Amino acid sequence: MHISSLLGRRPAFTLGLDIGTSSLKLVEIESRGRTKLIKHCERTPLGRGWVVDGRIENPHEVSLAIRGLIDKTGTKTRQVALALPSSAVITRQVFIPTGLTELETEQQVEMEACQSIGFPLEELYVDFCVEGVLSDRPDKVAIQIVGTRRERIEDLQALCDLSGLKPVVVEIQTASLCRAMARVLRWAPPSSAGAIHLLLKWGASSVSTQAFQNCETIYLHSQLCTQSQHPQNTDALLQDIEIGLKQFLESAQSGRVEGLYLAGGMALTDGISEQATQATQIPCGLLDPFEGLALHQGLDRQAVRKDAVHYARACGLALRASPW
Numbered sequence: 001m002h003i004s005s006l007l008g009r010r011p012a013f014t015l016g017l018d019i020g021t022s023s024l025k026l027v028e029i030e031s032r033g034r035t036k037l038i039k040h041c042e043r044t045p046l047g048r049g050w051v052v053d054g055r056i057e058n059p060h061e062v063s064l065a066i067r068g069l070i071d072k073t074g075t076k077t078r079q080v081a082l083a084l085p086s087s088a089v090i091t092r093q094v095f096i097p098t099g100l101t102e103l104e105t106e107q108q109v110e111m112e113a114c115q116s117i118g119f120p121l122e123e124l125y126v127d128f129c130v131e132g133v134l135s136d137r138p139d140k141v142a143i144q145i146v147g148t149r150r151e152r153i154e155d156l157q158a159l160c161d162l163s164g165l166k167p168v169v170v171e172i173q174t175a176s177l178c179r180a181m182a183r184v185l186r187w188a189p190p191s192s193a194g195a196i197h198l199l200l201k202w203g204a205s206s207v208s209t210q211a212f213q214n215c216e217t218i219y220l221h222s223q224l225c226t227q228s229q230h231p232q233n234t235d236a237l238l239q240d241i242e243i244g245l246k247q248f249l250e251s252a253q254s255g256r257v258e259g260l261y262l263a264g265g266m267a268l269t270d271g272i273s274e275q276a277t278q279a280t281q282i283p284c285g286l287l288d289p290f291e292g293l294a295l296h297q298g299l300d301r302q303a304v305r306k307d308a309v310h311y312a313r314a315c316g317l318a319l320r321a322s323p324w
Contacts, residue, residue, distance in 0.1 A: 196211055
């Protein structure tokens with residue numbers, strides 16, 4: 001199994017399973033012609049220390065939690081898309097000559113990976129994608145190389161075996177977020193050319209800031225949550241938002257920030273969107289990765305919409321299975 005963070009492959013039909021530090025989130029999306037239907041959407045808590053930075057420390061208990069989610073939803077699908085945190089993944093961009101055959105490209109990428117990644121390839125799972133010919137160097141094509149330690153993939157494979165699942169995709173968590181966010185932006189009202197939108201997502205102990213321009217990620221940064229000791233403290237949450245915005249503005253990225261999106265459980269704190277809009281003078285709202293998706297008749301529309309901010313990564317993973 002390869003890590004497939006940026007490739008265009010689409011497995012036939014998959015569950016999106018987001019394995020977080022404190023909870024599991026599962027989403028299944030069904031395609032009916034041009035309609036995308038949320039078939040299943042559930043989450044369950046995990047015990048402290050069961051998962052640490054994406055590493056499965058207690059596979060037995062985590063597999064029981066996954067089986068519980070499967071049983072609760074009643075899904076018959078066993079193919080699953082998973083993601084690793086950015087800290088577990090090595091990415092490199094390299095440039096190779098155009099016009100190579102598929103075999104020559106793979107050989108060239110392997111040679112470049114040996115030189116640029118810095119670890120023996122036998123210790124890694126490596127994948128790559130072709131990003132395109134350089135506009136200023138038509139004789140060169142940009143390649144994105146992605147690698148992770150073999151044990152990280154093997155741990156996920158073992159967990160899936162215990163859970164009765166078949167892993168078909170492993171990607172980077174930021175890619176899952178990017179897919180969900182890009183879809184939301186396509187449904188959003190038109191913005192000015194080159195407009196930038198920020199996504200702030202709270203995790204168990206950190207908050208990530210991801211910037212998007214033309215539906216592509218142009219910036220990513222993580223910081224410790226100032227609210228970790230004071231859950232749902234609006235002052236601390238506002239500080240997280242203002243720090244994330246300030247760090248982005250100091251990153252020398254060009255463009256106007258026209259929107260802020262919030263995700264993760266802390267985003268449900270009463271009044272945080274309104275207060276963030278007032279504090280930053282930038283329109284702020286909750287990220288709803290299910291925007292524009294129909295709901296299966298067995299799902300509670302109000303409950304799903306209320307809980308949507310928890311499911312950004314899981315929804316992004318489920319969307320790997322079909323065009324959106």
